[in-house]
Amino acid sequence: MQARILGIDPGSQVTGYGVVERRDGAVVHVAHGTLRASRDGSPERRLADLYRSLLEVIEHHRPELASVEQLFVARGARSALVLGQARGVALAAIGAAGLALHEYAPARIKQSVTGNGRASKLQVQRVVKRLLSLERAPAADAADALAAALCHAQAGRLERLGVRTRARRRPTARTPLVRVDRRSLR
Amino acid sequence: MQARILGIDPGSQVTGYGVVERRDGAVVHVAHGTLRASRDGSPERRLADLYRSLLEVIEHHRPELASVEQLFVARGARSALVLGQARGVALAAIGAAGLALHEYAPARIKQSVTGNGRASKLQVQRVVKRLLSLERAPAADAADALAAALCHAQAGRLERLGVRTRARRRPTARTPLVRVDRRSLR
Numbered sequence: 001m002q003a004r005i006l007g008i009d010p011g012s013q014v015t016g017y018g019v020v021e022r023r024d025g026a027v028v029h030v031a032h033g034t035l036r037a038s039r040d041g042s043p044e045r046r047l048a049d050l051y052r053s054l055l056e057v058i059e060h061h062r063p064e065l066a067s068v069e070q071l072f073v074a075r076g077a078r079s080a081l082v083l084g085q086a087r088g089v090a091l092a093a094i095g096a097a098g099l100a101l102h103e104y105a106p107a108r109i110k111q112s113v114t115g116n117g118r119a120s121k122l123q124v125q126r127v128v129k130r131l132l133s134l135e136r137a138p139a140a141d142a143a144d145a146l147a148a149a150l151c152h153a154q155a156g157r158l159e160r161l162g163v164r165t166r167a168r169r170r171p172t173a174r175t176p177l178v179r180v181d182r183r184s185l186r
Numbered sequence: 187m188q189a190r191i192l193g194i195d196p197g198s199q200v201t202g203y204g205v206v207e208r209r210d211g212a213v214v215h216v217a218h219g220t221l222r223a224s225r226d227g228s229p230e231r232r233l234a235d236l237y238r239s240l241l242e243v244i245e246h247h248r249p250e251l252a253s254v255e256q257l258f259v260a261r262g263a264r265s266a267l268v269l270g271q272a273r274g275v276a277l278a279a280i281g282a283a284g285l286a287l288h289e290y291a292p293a294r295i296k297q298s299v300t301g302n303g304r305a306s307k308l309q310v311q312r313v314v315k316r317l318l319s320l321e322r323a324p325a326a327d328a329a330d331a332l333a334a335a336l337c338h339a340q341a342g343r344l345e346r347l348g349v350r351t352r353a354r355r356r357p358t359a360r361t362p363l364v365r366v367d368r369r370s371l372r
Contacts, residue, residue, distance in 0.1 A: 044252075047274050048281030051237070066230075071267045080263040084270020088233050089278045091271060095234030 004030065006063035006099065007149030008054070009141045010090040012082045013037055015050055016141030019061045020132070020149045027153045029132035031061055032142040047089050054093035066099040067152035069106050069144070102152050109144075112151040190216065192249035192285065193335030194240070195327045196276040198268045199223055201236055202327025205247045206318070206335045213339045215318035217247055218328040233275050240279035252285040253338035255292050255330070288338050295330075298337040 002023050009016035018032035035053045037046040068090065071080075094101050107117035114127045121140045128146045129137040138146060188209050195202040204218035221239045223232035254276065257266075280287050293303035300313045307326045314332045315323040324332060 042281070042287060044277040044281030044285075044287045046281070047278035051278045051282065071264075077263045077266040078257075080266040081257045081270035081273070084267040085274025085277060087267070088271025088274035091230040092233035092237045092275045092278070095228070095230030095232070096237065099230075101228060101230045 003065060003153070004061065004063040005149040005152050006058065006061065006066045006094075007145040007147065007152070008066060008068050008090050008094070009144035009148065010050075010068070010083070010086040011141060012046075012086050014139075014141045015054070015086060015090065016139065016143070016145035017054070017057050018138070018142055018146030018149050019057075019063055020146065020153055022153045027131075027150060029134060029146075032138050032146050033057075034139050034141050043085070047085060050086060051089045051093050054090060055097060058093065058097045058099065063099060065102060065152060066094045067102045067104065067148040068094075069109060069148055070103045102155070104148065104151050104155070109147050109151040112154050113147045189251060189339070190247065190249040191335040191338050192244065192247065192252045192280075193331040193333065193338070194252060194254050194276050194280070195330035195334065196236075196254070196269070196272040197327060198232075198272050200325075200327045201240070201272060201276065202325065202329070202331035203240070203243050204324070204328055204332030204335050205243075205249055206332065206339055208339045213318075213336060215320060215332070218324050218332050219243075220325050220327050229271070233271060236272060237275045237279050240276060241283060244279065244283045244285070249285060251288060251338060252280045253288045253290065253334040254280075255295060255334055256289045288341070290334065290337050290341070295333050295337040298340050299333045 002021065004019060004021045007018045007020070013036070015035045016032070017035065019030035021028050021030050035050060037049065041049065068087070071084070071087070091101065104112075110119040110124060111117040113131065114123050116123070119127070121143070124147050125137040125140060125143040128134070128143045128150070131150065132146065137143065188207065190205060190207045193204040193206070199222070201221045202218070203221065205216040207214050207216050221236060223235065227235065254273070257270070257273070277287065290298075296305040296310060297303040299317065300309050302309070305313070307329070310333050311323040311326060311329040314320070314329045314336070317336065318332065323329065
Protein backbone atom coordinates (compact mmCIF):
# COMPACT_ATOMS: atom_id res chain seq x y z
CA MET A 1 0.00 0.00 0.00
CA GLN A 2 1.34 3.35 -1.01
CA ALA A 3 0.26 6.88 -0.24
CA ARG A 4 1.95 10.20 -0.65
CA ILE A 5 1.13 12.70 2.06
CA LEU A 6 1.65 16.45 2.06
CA GLY A 7 2.01 18.13 5.44
CA ILE A 8 1.55 21.88 5.63
CA ASP A 9 2.33 24.23 8.51
CA PRO A 10 0.71 27.51 7.43
CA GLY A 11 1.98 30.81 8.78
CA SER A 12 1.54 34.45 7.91
CA GLN A 13 5.28 34.90 7.30
CA VAL A 14 6.58 31.40 6.66
CA THR A 15 4.68 28.30 5.57
CA GLY A 16 6.39 24.94 5.87
CA TYR A 17 5.63 21.95 3.72
CA GLY A 18 6.79 18.37 3.78
CA VAL A 19 6.03 15.36 1.63
CA VAL A 20 6.41 11.77 2.79
CA GLU A 21 5.39 8.50 1.25
CA ARG A 22 4.03 5.44 2.99
CA ARG A 23 5.27 2.27 1.36
CA ASP A 24 4.19 -1.07 2.77
CA GLY A 25 4.23 0.13 6.35
CA ALA A 26 7.39 2.22 6.15
CA VAL A 27 7.51 5.96 5.68
CA VAL A 28 10.08 7.62 3.43
CA HIS A 29 10.99 11.23 2.89
CA VAL A 30 10.15 12.82 -0.45
CA ALA A 31 10.69 16.56 -0.01
CA HIS A 32 10.33 19.48 2.33
CA GLY A 33 10.80 23.23 2.28
CA THR A 34 9.55 26.60 3.40
CA LEU A 35 7.59 29.21 1.49
CA ARG A 36 8.59 32.63 2.72
CA ALA A 37 6.45 35.70 2.12
CA SER A 38 8.35 38.61 0.64
CA ARG A 39 8.59 41.27 3.32
CA ASP A 40 7.64 44.12 1.08
CA GLY A 41 4.51 42.45 -0.25
CA SER A 42 1.02 43.55 0.77
CA PRO A 43 -1.08 40.97 2.65
CA GLU A 44 -3.21 40.20 -0.42
CA ARG A 45 -0.10 39.79 -2.58
CA ARG A 46 1.55 37.49 -0.04
CA LEU A 47 -1.56 35.34 0.31
CA ALA A 48 -1.90 35.10 -3.47
CA ASP A 49 1.76 34.02 -3.69
CA LEU A 50 1.19 31.43 -0.98
CA TYR A 51 -1.76 29.98 -2.87
CA ARG A 52 0.19 29.77 -6.10
CA SER A 53 3.30 28.32 -4.44
CA LEU A 54 1.32 25.61 -2.66
CA LEU A 55 -0.37 24.61 -5.91
CA GLU A 56 3.09 24.37 -7.48
CA VAL A 57 4.31 22.12 -4.67
CA ILE A 58 1.23 19.92 -5.09
CA GLU A 59 1.64 19.79 -8.85
CA HIS A 60 5.30 18.89 -8.53
CA HIS A 61 5.02 16.18 -5.86
CA ARG A 62 1.48 14.92 -6.57
CA PRO A 63 0.42 13.90 -3.06
CA GLU A 64 -2.96 12.20 -2.58
CA LEU A 65 -3.56 13.41 0.94
CA ALA A 66 -2.88 16.50 2.97
CA SER A 67 -2.32 16.72 6.71
CA VAL A 68 -2.55 20.03 8.56
CA GLU A 69 -2.37 20.92 12.23
CA GLN A 70 -5.74 21.73 13.72
CA LEU A 71 -6.42 25.30 14.66
CA PHE A 72 -4.65 26.38 17.79
CA VAL A 73 -6.92 28.97 19.30
CA ALA A 74 -5.30 29.96 22.58
CA ARG A 75 -3.16 32.81 21.36
CA GLY A 76 -5.77 35.55 21.10
CA ALA A 77 -8.12 36.71 18.43
CA ARG A 78 -5.72 38.97 16.57
CA SER A 79 -3.09 36.32 15.86
CA ALA A 80 -5.86 33.78 15.28
CA LEU A 81 -7.20 35.94 12.48
CA VAL A 82 -3.83 36.42 10.82
CA LEU A 83 -2.98 32.74 11.15
CA GLY A 84 -6.48 31.86 9.94
CA GLN A 85 -5.91 33.84 6.75
CA ALA A 86 -2.83 31.82 5.81
CA ARG A 87 -4.54 28.62 6.88
CA GLY A 88 -7.60 29.42 4.75
CA VAL A 89 -5.39 29.89 1.71
CA ALA A 90 -3.63 26.58 2.38
CA LEU A 91 -6.96 24.78 2.73
CA ALA A 92 -8.25 26.40 -0.48
CA ALA A 93 -5.19 25.13 -2.36
CA ILE A 94 -5.70 21.65 -0.89
CA GLY A 95 -9.36 21.75 -1.91
CA ALA A 96 -8.62 23.10 -5.38
CA ALA A 97 -6.15 20.27 -5.96
CA GLY A 98 -8.73 17.71 -4.84
CA LEU A 99 -6.64 16.35 -1.96
CA ALA A 100 -8.32 14.75 1.04
CA LEU A 101 -7.60 16.85 4.12
CA HIS A 102 -6.83 15.36 7.52
CA GLU A 103 -6.42 17.52 10.58
CA TYR A 104 -4.66 16.64 13.82
CA ALA A 105 -4.30 18.46 17.11
CA PRO A 106 -0.80 19.90 17.67
CA ALA A 107 -0.24 17.65 20.70
CA ARG A 108 -1.31 14.58 18.73
CA ILE A 109 1.25 15.34 16.03
CA LYS A 110 4.07 15.86 18.53
CA GLN A 111 3.05 12.75 20.44
CA SER A 112 2.93 10.68 17.30
CA VAL A 113 6.34 11.78 16.07
CA THR A 114 8.42 12.38 19.19
CA GLY A 115 6.50 10.37 21.75
CA ASN A 116 5.90 13.56 23.73
CA GLY A 117 2.83 15.74 23.15
CA ARG A 118 4.66 18.75 24.56
CA ALA A 119 7.87 18.40 22.58
CA SER A 120 9.69 21.63 21.73
CA LYS A 121 10.20 22.81 18.17
CA LEU A 122 13.84 21.80 18.43
CA GLN A 123 12.90 18.29 19.54
CA VAL A 124 10.50 17.95 16.62
CA GLN A 125 13.25 19.08 14.24
CA ARG A 126 15.71 16.55 15.66
CA VAL A 127 13.31 13.62 15.69
CA VAL A 128 12.04 14.35 12.17
CA LYS A 129 15.65 14.47 10.95
CA ARG A 130 16.37 11.13 12.57
CA LEU A 131 13.15 9.41 11.54
CA LEU A 132 13.52 10.41 7.91
CA SER A 133 17.30 9.93 7.80
CA LEU A 134 17.89 13.50 6.67
CA GLU A 135 21.37 14.92 6.52
CA ARG A 136 20.34 18.11 8.27
CA ALA A 137 17.46 19.00 10.55
CA PRO A 138 14.77 20.82 8.55
CA ALA A 139 13.83 24.39 9.42
CA ALA A 140 11.23 24.55 12.19
CA ASP A 141 8.26 25.17 9.89
CA ALA A 142 9.26 22.44 7.45
CA ALA A 143 9.85 20.04 10.37
CA ASP A 144 6.35 20.79 11.69
CA ALA A 145 4.93 20.14 8.23
CA LEU A 146 6.82 16.84 7.95
CA ALA A 147 5.59 15.94 11.44
CA ALA A 148 1.98 16.54 10.36
CA ALA A 149 2.52 14.29 7.35
CA LEU A 150 4.22 11.62 9.51
CA CYS A 151 1.37 11.80 12.00
CA HIS A 152 -1.12 11.00 9.28
CA ALA A 153 1.03 8.21 7.87
CA GLN A 154 1.05 6.71 11.34
CA ALA A 155 -2.62 7.35 12.13
CA GLY A 156 -3.69 5.53 9.00
CA ARG A 157 -1.71 2.47 9.94
CA LEU A 158 -2.90 2.39 13.53
CA GLU A 159 -6.51 2.69 12.42
CA ARG A 160 -6.11 -0.22 10.05
CA LEU A 161 -4.64 -2.25 12.89
CA GLY A 162 -7.51 -1.30 15.19
CA VAL A 163 -5.13 0.38 17.64
CA ARG A 164 -6.24 3.24 19.88
CA THR A 165 -4.47 6.28 18.53
CA ARG A 166 -4.79 8.25 21.74
CA ALA A 167 -1.93 7.16 23.92
CA ARG A 168 -2.82 6.50 27.57
CA ARG A 169 0.69 6.43 28.87
CA ARG A 170 3.26 8.93 27.81
CA PRO A 171 5.82 7.10 25.70
CA THR A 172 9.40 8.26 25.88
CA ALA A 173 11.08 10.18 23.10
CA ARG A 174 13.09 7.07 22.36
CA THR A 175 10.09 5.08 21.23
CA PRO A 176 8.37 7.20 18.60
CA LEU A 177 5.14 5.83 17.20
CA VAL A 178 6.25 6.42 13.64
CA ARG A 179 8.33 3.68 12.13
CA VAL A 180 10.48 4.75 9.24
CA ASP A 181 12.34 2.86 6.58
CA ARG A 182 15.86 4.04 7.28
CA ARG A 183 17.31 2.52 4.18
CA SER A 184 15.66 5.01 1.90
CA LEU A 185 17.42 8.33 1.77
CA ARG A 186 15.87 11.35 0.02
CA MET B 187 -12.62 60.24 -13.17
CA GLN B 188 -13.87 56.69 -13.10
CA ALA B 189 -13.14 53.76 -10.87
CA ARG B 190 -14.82 50.43 -10.36
CA ILE B 191 -14.71 49.17 -6.80
CA LEU B 192 -15.37 45.66 -5.53
CA GLY B 193 -16.53 45.35 -1.94
CA ILE B 194 -16.26 41.95 -0.27
CA ASP B 195 -17.74 40.80 3.03
CA PRO B 196 -16.06 37.43 3.63
CA GLY B 197 -17.73 34.81 5.80
CA SER B 198 -17.27 31.12 6.45
CA GLN B 199 -20.79 30.32 5.28
CA VAL B 200 -21.79 33.29 3.11
CA THR B 201 -19.58 35.84 1.40
CA GLY B 202 -21.19 39.00 0.05
CA TYR B 203 -19.85 41.01 -2.83
CA GLY B 204 -20.84 44.30 -4.35
CA VAL B 205 -19.51 46.33 -7.26
CA VAL B 206 -19.99 50.08 -7.62
CA GLU B 207 -18.53 52.57 -10.01
CA ARG B 208 -17.44 56.11 -9.28
CA ARG B 209 -18.18 58.38 -12.21
CA ASP B 210 -17.28 62.05 -11.91
CA GLY B 211 -18.15 62.27 -8.25
CA ALA B 212 -21.29 60.12 -8.34
CA VAL B 213 -21.45 56.48 -7.39
CA VAL B 214 -23.53 54.00 -9.35
CA HIS B 215 -24.45 50.41 -8.69
CA VAL B 216 -22.99 47.76 -10.96
CA ALA B 217 -23.76 44.41 -9.29
CA HIS B 218 -24.03 42.58 -6.02
CA GLY B 219 -24.64 39.07 -4.76
CA THR B 220 -23.78 36.41 -2.25
CA LEU B 221 -21.56 33.36 -2.59
CA ARG B 222 -22.95 30.59 -0.42
CA ALA B 223 -20.87 27.59 0.62
CA SER B 224 -22.54 24.28 -0.04
CA ARG B 225 -23.47 22.81 3.33
CA ASP B 226 -22.17 19.35 2.58
CA GLY B 227 -18.78 20.57 1.42
CA SER B 228 -15.64 20.06 3.47
CA PRO B 229 -13.86 23.24 4.67
CA GLU B 230 -11.10 22.90 2.06
CA ARG B 231 -13.65 22.36 -0.70
CA ARG B 232 -15.71 25.37 0.38
CA LEU B 233 -12.64 27.61 0.57
CA ALA B 234 -11.50 26.45 -2.85
CA ASP B 235 -14.98 27.22 -4.24
CA LEU B 236 -14.89 30.66 -2.63
CA TYR B 237 -11.54 31.44 -4.24
CA ARG B 238 -12.75 30.34 -7.66
CA SER B 239 -16.08 32.18 -7.36
CA LEU B 240 -14.42 35.42 -6.33
CA LEU B 241 -12.04 35.22 -9.27
CA GLU B 242 -15.07 34.71 -11.53
CA VAL B 243 -16.77 37.79 -10.06
CA ILE B 244 -13.58 39.81 -10.62
CA GLU B 245 -13.17 38.51 -14.15
CA HIS B 246 -16.77 39.32 -14.97
CA HIS B 247 -16.96 42.82 -13.52
CA ARG B 248 -13.31 43.87 -13.86
CA PRO B 249 -12.96 46.18 -10.84
CA GLU B 250 -9.70 48.08 -10.34
CA LEU B 251 -9.92 48.28 -6.56
CA ALA B 252 -11.15 46.13 -3.72
CA SER B 253 -12.51 47.30 -0.38
CA VAL B 254 -12.81 44.93 2.57
CA GLU B 255 -13.81 45.45 6.16
CA GLN B 256 -10.89 45.40 8.55
CA LEU B 257 -10.57 42.46 10.88
CA PHE B 258 -13.03 42.55 13.73
CA VAL B 259 -11.23 40.78 16.54
CA ALA B 260 -13.55 41.03 19.52
CA ARG B 261 -15.50 37.84 19.00
CA GLY B 262 -13.04 35.30 20.33
CA ALA B 263 -10.21 33.33 18.86
CA ARG B 264 -12.25 30.43 17.50
CA SER B 265 -14.55 32.52 15.31
CA ALA B 266 -11.61 34.77 14.44
CA LEU B 267 -9.79 31.77 12.99
CA VAL B 268 -12.75 30.59 10.95
CA LEU B 269 -13.48 34.10 9.72
CA GLY B 270 -9.77 34.60 9.05
CA GLN B 271 -9.73 31.56 6.77
CA ALA B 272 -12.45 32.97 4.51
CA ARG B 273 -10.86 36.40 4.65
CA GLY B 274 -7.47 34.99 3.68
CA VAL B 275 -8.99 33.36 0.63
CA ALA B 276 -10.72 36.61 -0.37
CA LEU B 277 -7.45 38.53 0.00
CA ALA B 278 -5.58 35.90 -2.01
CA ALA B 279 -8.13 36.26 -4.84
CA ILE B 280 -7.78 40.05 -4.70
CA GLY B 281 -4.00 39.72 -4.80
CA ALA B 282 -4.04 37.16 -7.60
CA ALA B 283 -6.21 39.48 -9.69
CA GLY B 284 -3.82 42.37 -9.07
CA LEU B 285 -6.42 44.62 -7.43
CA ALA B 286 -5.36 47.28 -4.96
CA LEU B 287 -6.81 46.45 -1.55
CA HIS B 288 -8.23 49.05 0.80
CA GLU B 289 -9.37 48.17 4.29
CA TYR B 290 -11.74 50.10 6.51
CA ALA B 291 -12.86 49.62 10.08
CA PRO B 292 -16.46 48.36 10.37
CA ALA B 293 -17.56 51.54 12.16
CA ARG B 294 -15.98 53.70 9.47
CA ILE B 295 -17.93 51.87 6.77
CA LYS B 296 -21.23 52.21 8.61
CA GLN B 297 -20.50 55.84 9.40
CA SER B 298 -19.66 56.60 5.82
CA VAL B 299 -22.76 54.99 4.39
CA THR B 300 -25.49 55.49 6.99
CA GLY B 301 -24.08 58.40 8.94
CA ASN B 302 -24.03 56.20 12.07
CA GLY B 303 -21.01 54.11 13.02
CA ARG B 304 -23.21 51.75 15.01
CA ALA B 305 -25.91 51.19 12.43
CA SER B 306 -27.64 47.81 12.47
CA LYS B 307 -27.40 45.37 9.57
CA LEU B 308 -30.98 46.25 8.65
CA GLN B 309 -30.16 49.96 8.55
CA VAL B 310 -27.19 49.30 6.30
CA GLN B 311 -29.39 47.26 3.98
CA ARG B 312 -32.00 50.01 3.80
CA VAL B 313 -29.56 52.85 3.25
CA VAL B 314 -27.59 50.92 0.61
CA LYS B 315 -30.86 50.19 -1.22
CA ARG B 316 -31.78 53.86 -1.14
CA LEU B 317 -28.33 55.22 -2.03
CA LEU B 318 -27.95 52.94 -5.02
CA SER B 319 -31.61 53.18 -6.10
CA LEU B 320 -32.07 49.43 -5.91
CA GLU B 321 -35.52 47.92 -6.27
CA ARG B 322 -35.01 45.65 -3.27
CA ALA B 323 -32.72 45.77 -0.28
CA PRO B 324 -29.74 43.47 -0.84
CA ALA B 325 -29.16 40.51 1.47
CA ALA B 326 -27.22 41.51 4.59
CA ASP B 327 -23.85 40.21 3.38
CA ALA B 328 -24.20 41.79 -0.05
CA ALA B 329 -25.29 45.06 1.58
CA ASP B 330 -22.19 45.00 3.79
CA ALA B 331 -20.05 44.39 0.73
CA LEU B 332 -21.70 47.27 -1.16
CA ALA B 333 -21.21 49.44 1.92
CA ALA B 334 -17.48 48.64 1.94
CA ALA B 335 -17.28 49.60 -1.74
CA LEU B 336 -19.28 52.80 -1.14
CA CYS B 337 -17.04 53.68 1.79
CA HIS B 338 -13.99 53.51 -0.44
CA ALA B 339 -15.68 55.48 -3.19
CA GLN B 340 -16.37 58.15 -0.60
CA ALA B 341 -12.97 58.01 1.10
CA GLY B 342 -11.19 58.58 -2.17
CA ARG B 343 -13.21 61.68 -2.88
CA LEU B 344 -12.80 63.14 0.58
CA GLU B 345 -9.06 62.61 0.45
CA ARG B 346 -8.83 64.40 -2.86
CA LEU B 347 -10.78 67.28 -1.34
CA GLY B 348 -8.51 67.36 1.69
CA VAL B 349 -11.41 66.67 4.04
CA ARG B 350 -10.93 64.90 7.36
CA THR B 351 -12.51 61.50 6.88
CA ARG B 352 -12.99 60.87 10.58
CA ALA B 353 -16.19 62.62 11.47
CA ARG B 354 -16.10 64.62 14.69
CA ARG B 355 -19.82 65.02 15.08
CA ARG B 356 -22.19 62.18 14.50
CA PRO B 357 -24.20 62.99 11.39
CA THR B 358 -27.77 61.78 11.23
CA ALA B 359 -28.89 58.93 9.05
CA ARG B 360 -30.57 61.47 6.78
CA THR B 361 -27.30 63.00 5.71
CA PRO B 362 -25.14 60.15 4.51
CA LEU B 363 -21.65 61.03 3.44
CA VAL B 364 -22.00 59.11 0.20
CA ARG B 365 -23.57 60.99 -2.65
CA VAL B 366 -25.11 58.82 -5.31
CA ASP B 367 -26.28 59.51 -8.81
CA ARG B 368 -29.90 58.49 -8.51
CA ARG B 369 -30.59 58.65 -12.19
CA SER B 370 -28.56 55.54 -12.91
CA LEU B 371 -30.39 52.35 -12.12
CA ARG B 372 -28.66 48.96 -12.07
